[in-house]
Amino acid sequence: MTVELLVLLIVIVTALAFDFTNGFHDTANAMATSIATGALRPRVAVALSAVLNLVGAFLSVAVAATVAKGIVRLDAVGGQDLIVIVFAGLVGGILWNLLTWLFGLPSSSSHALFGGLIGATLAALGWSGVIWASGSDGVITKIILPAVLAPVVAALVSAIGTWLVYRITRGADEGKVTEGFRWGQIGSASLVSLAHGTNDAQKTMGVIFLALVAHGTLTKDDDLPLWVMAACAVAIAAGTYLGGWRIIRTLGKGLVEIDSPQGLAAESASAAIILTSAHFGLPLSTTQTATGAILGTGLGKGAEVRWAVMGRMVVAWLLTLPLAAVAGAICWAIAHVIGGLAGVLVVFGILIGLSTLMYLRSRRDPVHTGNVNDWPGDGTDPPTAAPPATSADKNRSAQV
Numbered sequence: 223m224t225v226e227l228l229v230l231l232i233v234i235v236t237a238l239a240f241d242f243t244n245g246f247h248d249t250a251n252a253m254a255t256s257i258a259t260g261a262l263r264p265r266v267a268v269a270l271s272a273v274l275n276l277v278g279a280f281l282s283v284a285v286a287a288t289v290a291k292g293i294v295r296l297d298a299v300g301g302q303d304l305i306v307i308v309f310a311g312l313v314g315g316i317l318w319n320l321l322t323w324l325f326g327l328p329s330s331s332s333h334a335l336f337g338g339l340i341g342a343t344l345a346a347l348g349w350s351g352v353i354w355a356s357g358s359d360g361v362i363t364k365i366i367l368p369a370v371l372a373p374v375v376a377a378l379v380s381a382i383g384t385w386l387v388y389r390i391t392r393g394a395d396e397g398k399v400t401e402g403f404r405w406g407q408i409g410s411a412s413l414v415s416l417a418h419g420t421n422d423a424q425k426t427m428g429v430i431f432l433a434l435v436a437h438g439t440l441t442k443d444d445d446l447p448l449w450v451m452a453a454c455a456v457a458i459a460a461g462t463y464l465g466g467w468r469i470i471r472t473l474g475k476g477l478v479e480i481d482s483p484q485g486l487a488a489e490s491a492s493a494a495i496i497l498t499s500a501h502f503g504l505p506l507s508t509t510q511t512a513t514g515a516i517l518g519t520g521l522g523k524g525a526e527v528r529w530a531v532m533g534r535m536v537v538a539w540l541l542t543l544p545l546a547a548v549a550g551a552i553c554w555a556i557a558h559v560i561g562g563l564a565g566v567l568v569v570f571g572i573l574i575g576l577s578t579l580m581y582l583r584s585r586r587d588p589v590h591t592g593n594v595n596d597w598p599g600d601g602t603d604p605p606t607a608a609p610p611a612t613s614a615d616k617n618r619s620a621q622v
Contacts, residue, residue, distance in 0.1 A: 225563050226302060226437060232566055233309045233433045236573070238457040240312050241426040243319040244331040245275065245461020248422060250470040251328070251492065251512035252414035255485035257594060258474030261407035264465065264591040270408075271415040272463035278419020279427075279455030293336065293361065294343050294432065298351050304436035306557050307342045308429055309566060313573045314338025314550030320580045322538055326468040326476075326589070329538040330507035334546045335425055336365055341547030342554040368499060368506050369539075373514030376491050380515040383487035384522030391483065403482035410489035415462075417496035418508050423458045424500075427451060467589040473513065475597040476531045478520035487522070488515040510539060 252274075253267040262270070299307065315331070315338040322329040340361065343351045353360045391399050430450050434440040440447070474480065480488070492508070492515045499506035513535060520527040556572070557565035 226305075229302065229305055229309075229563060229566050230433060230437045230439075232570055233305055233312070234430055234453075236309060236312045236316070236570070237426050237430050237433070238453060240316050240319070240331075240335065240429075241423065241454050241457035242461035242464075243316055243323070244335075244422050244426070245272075245458040246464040246466040247319050247323055247328075247331050247461075247469060248418060248508055249462050249464075249466045250473040251508045252411050252418055252489070254470045254472075254474035254512075255480050255488055255516065256407045256411040257470060258480050259404060259407065259482045259485045261404040261482060261485065262411065264467075264470075264594055267411070268463050268465040270412060271418075272459040274412055274415035275419040275423065275462050276455045276459035278416040279423035279458065280451060281416075281420045293339055293353060295347075295351055295353055298347055299436075301436055301438070303346065305433055306566065307346050307554060308339070308433050308436065310342035310345075310554035310557060310569065311335070311339030311550045312429065313553045313569055314341060314546045314548075316573060317549050317576055318542060318546040320577055322542075323466055323468055324580050324584055325538075326472045327535060327538040328469045328473050328509045328513055329535075329542045330369070330509045331422065332425060332507045332509075333365070333369065333539075333542040335429070336361070337543040337546030338550035338553075339429075340543070341550030344547070345551035345554045346558070369510060372495060372499070372506055373510040373517075376495055376511045376514035377518035377521065379494070380488050380491040380518030381522035382518075383491060384484050384519045387483040387487055388523060400482050403486050406486045407482055407489060410486050410493060413493040414489050414496065414508075414512070417493045417500065419455070419458065420500040421496055421506055421508055423454050426454045426457070430454070465591075467591070467594045468584070471589055471594050471597065472531065472535075473516060475595055476528060477513070477516055477535075478525055478527055480516065480519060481523075484516075484519035484523060484525075488512070488519045491515040491518065 249268055249271055252271050253262065256262040257264050257267050294304070294307065312335070315335040318329070318334040318337070319331055322334075340352055355362045387403075427446055427450050430453075431440065431446055434447075434450075435442050478484070492512045495511050495515075496506060496508050517527065517532060519525075553569045553572075557569045559565070560568055
């Protein structure tokens with residue numbers, strides 16, 4: 223095995239590791255509201271989301287094409303240099319994903335990846351190495367503008383949908399309304415999971431495509447190999463099934479107290495926007511879209527919004543691109559200074575070491591299926607026993 227091939231394999235493994243973290247980091251986008259309202263049990267929710275992420279990954283490659291050909295100027299770098307840039311960007315993205323997961327912050331995995339790639343490219347090639355704006359392509363058009371617009375549009379659509387839902391159902395039996403909308407949430411949450419697969423899994427496909435082009439295995443005009451699609455689909459599905467319980471708790475309980483009608487409105491708005499962006503090849507932040515939709519449900523109902531939690535989320539959003547870029551640039555610099563396979567192995571070792579430290583730190587305050595619906599400081603203690611199920615709950619659980 224040549225050194226070049228070994229480096230390529232390390233990059234592919236790192237890319238799939240990022241895809242895995244993307245899965246458990248973003249499970250909350252689809253399933254947080256369904257878990258919070260009791261429409262789905264936690265383990266059933268993440269299993270359903272994993273399967274649909276797997277299916278969604280095969281439905282479109284438009285976003286993958288944007289990542290592979292719309293961020294780095296492929297004609298400005300190639301070979302081992304491009305592989306190291308891709309590797310450093312991936313490490314930066316993974317570290318930011320794990321850090322925000324540790325703090326339970328639903329930041330954008332997409333922007334973490336793009337930030338890492340941009341930072342590594344800037345460190346290696348300078349300002350001209352990144353495609354900032356080129357017609358309908360480039361960082362500004364494909365990443366920055368959707369990042370600004372997506373949560374605002376999602377909040378507006380979700381707020382209107384929530385207001386209409388409560389307007390239409392006023393006077394109806396509350397129990398029947400809750401039960402009906404819980405069933406509806408299963409469908410809408412499933413659609414968000416499917417949409418997530420069509421958007422987020424594509425980004426890692428694009429990164430692996432970049433590495434294969436750099437190695438010379440493919441040219442930039444080749445089609446995306448099926449094995450790349452399958453590997454990325456399995457990785458993001460596995461991460462989704464693991465369940466990012468810390469972030470699920472923040473989105474489901476930390477921002478707004480959600481009822482079933484709100485959950486259906488939020489999930490429907492998120493799915494519509496994510497699927498539209500995937501159709502046009504926009505690598506949208508599903509996290510920001512889902513968060514905006516959940517915020518909109520609170521505004522539409524006139525419910526209390528925990529603005530302090532929202533403020534922390536916005537700070538994380540603003541820091542994601544620049545700090546992931548810094549991490550990517552530092553990783554590239556370490557790999558470049560040491561050089562060759564040794565440099566890549568050192569950075570890979572740093573990734574493993576820091577990831578292990580963050581995981582061990584998370585064990586001090588574990589979040590799991592038993593306490594995912596208990597928001598700290600809300601005056602509720604984790605239940606010692608499950609409450610008695612209603613007949614409707616029993617029927618729904620049996621069918622789900």
